[in-house]
Each structure stands twice: as structure tokens, then as C-alpha cells.
Amino acid sequence: MTMNRNTTKAKLGRSVQVRLVADLKKSQAYYRDVLGCTVDDWGHAERDELLFILQQAMSPDDVKPNRVSRKRPDYPTDWEGPEHAWDSFIYISWEDLDLYVEEVRARGGIIAIEPFVGAHGKWEFKNAYIQDLDGYNLVLGAMREVAAG
Template structure:
């Protein structure tokens, strides 16, 4: 069966929603919207901040037996270098720490620190220093980059294709950054592209759809060209789109097999 649950979010009832949003945005570096607060996408650390009703005091989790600090949200980092960088970032912005970095030799070893938010919720960040500790480049695709000639038109088209908001804070001169749900980014870059010829390209992106035929109709309605029509294999269906700059996108749907 195809994947059905894409991510989950921890819900925190807070006493002052505006104060909490500012803390998570300005101190902890979260991307905060009216719907959620997330760092590294909805598959990174993702929260919903709900205004508590008048008279209700938020109740953070108590410590487990033998512990000195309760944990409400747990985050994991791949290396201690990444964990240390996160700690220094939070510290430089005035974060409040319920626990400074500590190493637990019997658990990996495991290194962890704990941040406290304005309502006393505790966010733990930790990880083991595994075989990738010597690598400064993380083993993940951070962004996909598409070159486009008309940035405004491309931003509008891709926003409609994936149902994404277009926000002023995501525009950096001739580059626009879409923050995707899985923590990666789509960068549309128009630097030096005025009048550039359209090259022949293979697929640069693969996007997932829940209904392949509907996805095709929607994409064509947004001005994309069909580069390869829908093909159905035993476990997957797919088609290719082409935008006006020659970028090719593969759209797939996993098929349920009995």
C-alpha cells in the first residue's frame, strides 16, 4: 500500500500565542505560519501552537522517574557537529536552556541539550555521533534548483502546481525559495537567464500525486506542457511535464496492489 501518513505534529497549548510564535521564529529559527511552526519541514521538528483558553495554564510533561527534566518534544540530529551548531545558534539568539549539552556514554554515546519555551515546554535536541561524524556535508538533498527566465510567472505556476503559498520573505532578489513539507526546498533562480535559450533536459524533479489523472489535468490547466503522457506500470503510474523554460518534472502515483 502507498504511504498514507506523510508527517505528524506535536500540539502545544500556549498562554500567549503571539509571544510563542515570536520565540519559535526569532529565537529557535522556526518557519512560523498561521498553521504550524516547523524547522526543517514537517518531517523535521513540526509543532502546532494553539492559544489556550482564558484561565488555563499550560501543563508541560513531568520528568520520567529518575530524570530531572520532562520532555515535551524530542528532536534528532545526525551528528554532534550539527547538534553543536544548533546549540550555538540558539544560544546566540538568547534561548533559555533547561539542560546544557551533556553526553550519556551508555547510550550510543548520546549527546543532548534541552531548550525551554515561554510556557515551560521542553524541547530536547540530541543524537549519536555515528559513522558520518567526519563528514561536513550532510547526506541529503537540501534543495532542487530550476533555472527560469520569468521569475514571477514561474513562481505563480509552481505555487499553483503544488498548492504552495507565495511569501515575500521567501524572495531573495532574482531567486525564490519554496519550503516543501518534507524539509527540502525548491529554488527558482533567474540570475542571468534573461533571453537564455531553452535547453533540452531530462527530468529535474519528481513529485508525488494522489490521483494521477487529476494531477495531469491540473498541471495542464496551470500552463505546463505534457512531455510524456500517463503510463501505468504494475506498482506506479507517471507522466512528465515541461515548463516554458524547458524544465521537466516527473509526477508519480503509487498504485495499490492486492
């Protein structure tokens, strides 16, 4: 049987992010008790559609959160890229963003950057940065179309 490559595409499944962490037990507790994830002994940390696999790093030197990216002048709007590093970008509704930040704050979480609002072209965005114990930035992001005025 021959496959026509022009019409047949493989379907990809859910993407899962893997995190090397300095202390697996502490990270599992943080993702469970602070971020509100269900965490199993394998290191799976899951909440709604979010899923991480936490793995013990061989050395703390192996834990390497992303650094800030280079600015890019060729985006479709005047935005040139984030001001801070992103390790995960998590889509969230406009209303739920503040609710989740307060939930994490109440549980003693690290709010690295408080919610802020900006605009790109016809879109308004709201972001907040939550960090885990290893300094990985979980960026919460909400967008909505700006009402024509």
C-alpha cells in the same frame, strides 16, 4: 474487494506536535526569532523536519508541559530513563547539536540544560534541553556508536 489484513498496512504521515501556549503572539515570535522556525498566522512553526502547531490556550492553567517520567529498569541497557522532563525529542546530528544550541543562545533563547554526553551500551549520546516560553522542553538528541577500542 477484500483486503488481506496480514499484508496491507496503512501508511502514516508526518507527526505534528500541538502546543497549547499562554500567549500565541509571543510564542510565535519565540519560535520564529529564537528557534529559527518559519511561523505562519495559523500557528505552524516549522524548521527542516520539525513542525509544531501553536494554539492559544483557553487559560494559562491549560498549558501543561510534561513532567519527568518514572524510571524503568527494563530498558535494553542500564539506562532507566531521563532525569528531566521531555516534551519533544528532536534528532540532530552530533556536530549540529552544539551549533544549534549556540544559535539559540545568541538569539536570547532559554538553554535549560547545557549539552552533555553519556553512554548506553555501545551507544554514546549527546543531549541538550531548550525551553520555550511556556516551559516545554525541546530535547536535542544525537547518538553515535562507540568505537571499539
